[in-house]
Amino acid sequence: MNVLDVDGLKKFFHTRVGAFGGKPVTVRAVDGVSFHIETGEAFGLVGESGCGKSTVGRAVLHLIPPDAGRVALHGQDLMQLDPAELRALRPSMQMIFQDPYSSLNPKQKVGAALAEPIRVHGRGSGPEAERIVADLLQEVGLPAEAANRYPHEFSGGQRQRIAIARALTLDPDLIIADEAVSALDVSIQAQILKLLSEIMQRRGLSFLFISHDLGVVRVFCKRLAVMYLGRIVESGPVGPVFDTPLHPYTQILRAASPIPDPSARTELVRLSGEIPSASNPPPGCHFHPRCPFATDLCRTVTPKTTEPVTGRHVACHLHDPAQADAMRATKPLAAKELYFP
Amino acid sequence: MSATSASSGGLVQTFNRNKLSWVGIVLFMVLCLIAIFAPFVAPYGPIDQSVMTRMRPPSMEHLFGTDAFGRDQFSRAVYGARISLSVGVVSVFLGMSVGGLLGVLAGYFGKRIDTVIMRSMDVLLSFPTLITGIVIVALLGPSLTNVIVAITVTLIPKFARIARAPTLAVKERAYIEACRAMGFSHARIILFHIVPNILTEILVMASLWTANAIMIEAGFAFLGLGVRPPTPTWGGMIREGFEHIFQAPWMSIFPGLCILLAVLSLNLIGDGLRDALDPRLKQVRDMG
Structure with a gap:
């Protein structure tokens, strides 16, 4: 059973270029993208900046409404749902963002930020929510006292751990990680990737891992898709795709990725x-x-x-x-x- | 990053370092206390007339002198503080609530809602404050409530603009996207995640505009559009003194000084808040 099926996903942005209204321009950010993610699998989506990979992530979550195509979570088509049904389904898919500095509300204590989704979705209140928060903090390797502090008191890596804990509060099936380690130092990257792998194993989570870093995708993902200008040019298991890339673009991308030898x-x-x-x-x-x-x-x-x-x-x-x-x-x-x- | 660190913890310290803003706070508190405890502070009744003591210059008996009806100007100024301060605080609070909410809604939802709200605000803004106020008071009749309504209406578009801009910036932050991914309602996102992050900017403007509102109220009173005599207001006292400005200048000077003190205290508070919120601005000022 696939946790996620994406079929012919399209997202066009309409803007105007030039003075006095200008001429209408259609940006084909995502132009017919199809892929699936199996349960418990980490699926990588790679490509240059501007190729539409982040738009895919947001369109899958319906943070921006897709223009066409089918996005199905556990076989249920999200496009067919009304807003209330979609909201009820949202806990199953969560997101981790690139910038750990803007992904946490600076005015909200960590404990409150983690307890809020639990309370909103009626999964616990008062002491029960506090216990869940404490467990989550422990799971992501932070002390329980972190709950009483504000995000600015933490380093980038710690903040990303908080963001991961928040993504886990609603016990999702799928996590979309949009460049989740790109803003971190290499040593911190390794720690966070290790944490994500452990969580994935323990909880049987699936990941859509969006990244421009082939090395990170190779370590973390089982399969990947390579995007170029809104379309997927190549997809397959990570090992074979990296060892014998078929598409000329994948070949050049791989050649551009540093080899530690x-x-x-x-x-x-x-x-x-x-x-x-x-x-x-x-x-x-x-x-x-x-x-x-x-x-x-x-x-x-x-x-x-x-x-x-x-x-x-x-x-x-x-x-x-x-x-x-x-x-x-x-x-x-x-x-x-x-x-x- | 500087903004985030300044907004929590650093804010209070920066504000504390600024001696002048504390002068402003103390001054404003004193004015508020005087207004609240006016019956205990004022030595005479505000509308008690005395034919024996008409147009007396300031003395130990009558600190601010007396007016053409022999009323103690100090007592009138003390009671006048009640009107001035309450008009300032109430109208700014109402303008901030309504205008701020409209601005946040415009910025958050964007598109047609933004166009409708902000173009309406532009229409309101396009009339000079005094003209809008005069029209409203002329329509509703001069009274304390209507002066507050008039000033509130002129403040609403200003607060809407001030609230909209930071909302546009805040709503693009990843934590708002995370809120939506977690299925939070728009009301929850706006109240608990947008408003706390733009409140500081709005409060700075609120303190500065309270000073403005006090001056507008004085302006209305001076033009005879405010509270009806004999109820004392600072603006009204200036106008009454105006007729005798050469014989009894103290009649206008002292209420004018009261307005000056109130406006000054609020401006000092606003400047202190702004410096605490935007450290870069402070640096520039220190260098210059």
Whole structure:
């Protein structure tokens, strides 16, 4: 049973650019994203900044309403629920944020912040809530006295522990961790990741782990999806995807991630250019302007997602048997358009 | 980060370091006590006339002198404090509650609610304070309640603006998103998570505008739009003295000094609060 099924999720933002109202612009932040998370699994969602991975997290939680697609928790479609039903379901999905400094109310003591959701959802009051809070603080490795202090009295790592405790107050099934360790020092990162793994094991939790850090995802997640400009370009189990990436973008991403072994270092494959604007994405494959293997076909036809290896999905014409002839027939783009300057 | 550390713990210390703001607090407290215990402080009744002692200059017997009806100006100023201070405090409290709430709602919900609320506030703001006040008092008739209503109406759009801006900033913080993820109601989020985090900014303005409200009330009284005579108000006393300004200047000078003291004390409190809240501002001032 999957804890979460996401199918064809879309979220477009409509804004106006320019003076005096300007011309309307549609930012296709998330453009047809599908994935699932199995119970007790940590699923990684990686990509450059601006690729829409955080929007996926918020749209899954319905913190921003998705425009299209299906988000199902334990098979129940969240899009079909009215606001009251959604509110009743919210405890099952919680979020941990990147910035531990803005994720806690500075005017609220830690104990009150942790007890509030328990009281609001009628899961305990007075001494019972206090006992739950004390247990939670212990679970995340903080002393019980922390309850009587304000968030600003804690370090970044401790604050992230408080944020984790808060996410656990309602005993969720799924936690969406949006860059949960990105703002922390590397040594603190390791501690927090260890804590998250322990909690995941102990409680049988599932994670949607959003990160730009491939190393962290490799340690923490079992499967992952790679996003580029609002679409998933490759997904599969962490080991195989990192060892033999199929999509050219994944290959370049992996090459850009530091390897802790000096002898294994080779010349870096560099990715030139910026990530294009999601308000004006390139036609065909979104990655073609930066792809070393791009052909004319890539510039016009959006690649379909195929499963060249069992359990691994990739959206690239290179791996689509149906397009093999067409790929051979079309010429690669001119050399100056390739990624080597 | 400086804002968070200053807002808890640091706030009180910074405020304490500022001697002038304590002068303001003590001064304001004294004025409040005088107003509350006016019958015990005032040596004469505020409307007791005495033909024998008309237009006397200040003396030990009549500290602020007497007016054209022989009324003790000190006693009148003491009772006048009741009107001035209560108009200031009550109208600011009402304006802060209504305007602040409207501003928070506008900032929190945004979109159409924001447009409707803030454009209405702009309409109110576009009239000069005194004009709005005069129109309202003219419509409702001059009385203490109507003066408070008039000043409240002019304060509502100001507080709405002051409350909306920090609401926009606070609602983008991750803890508000966390509240929504935990299924908290909008009312809970606004009351327990937005308001406590913008209250300090609003309180600074409240202290400064209380001073303003006292001056507006005096202005109304001076124009004869406020409380009806013979009830003493500071503004009304200035106006009464105005007719004899060359023969008996003390009739206007002393109530004017009372207004000055009240406004000064509130401004000192407001400045102290602002410095405590925004340490960067303080640095700039110290350097300059």
